[in-house]
Amino acid sequence: MSKAKAADPLASPPGRRNAATDYDKDVLLWSQEQAKLLRAGRFAELDVDHLADEIEDVGKSEKRELASRMAVLLAHLLKWSRQPERRGASWRATINDQRKRIALALKATPSLKAAMRDPDWQTDAWLDARSQARKETGLPESDLPDSSPWSMEQAADPDFWPE
Numbered sequence: 001m002s003k004a005k006a007a008d009p010l011a012s013p014p015g016r017r018n019a020a021t022d023y024d025k026d027v028l029l030w031s032q033e034q035a036k037l038l039r040a041g042r043f044a045e046l047d048v049d050h051l052a053d054e055i056e057d058v059g060k061s062e063k064r065e066l067a068s069r070m071a072v073l074l075a076h077l078l079k080w081s082r083q084p085e086r087r088g089a090s091w092r093a094t095i096n097d098q099r100k101r102i103a104l105a106l107k108a109t110p111s112l113k114a115a116m117r118d119p120d121w122q123t124d125a126w127l128d129a130r131s132q133a134r135k136e137t138g139l140p141e142s143d144l145p146d147s148s149p150w151s152m153e154q155a156a157d158p159d160f161w162p163e
Contacts, residue, residue: 023050067125073098074129081162116152
């Protein structure tokens, strides 16, 4: 008695891109299948357009993560500078932790340094920081600067503490 061979979920007719899983219906399964195709050298079956989009999204995700960390750092520096009477170990720890994580991200992905110099990226990070600081402190919007009083490099410097 012969056993029937299990159908290869990645098999597709010659000359046709693999359509085992629709990108829009299950991106996780789609990504696993695309990785298998890549490793198997079955390049003609790859969903090249979506793969290119996903690769670009990796870079965008890294920038978003850095911006999020920078916003948390800037918000805490803003609180530190505007409410000196409330300074405490928790704020100091958050500032130090974000600086370390930013440094690690820049070490792992040096090209992120260019993002930190991008004025639009800086503006977005500052707006998020300002909003967060306003919510957490109750300070009126008029008491918070429209743009960051510190450069991104200055804010990330472990020796910098606004007074």
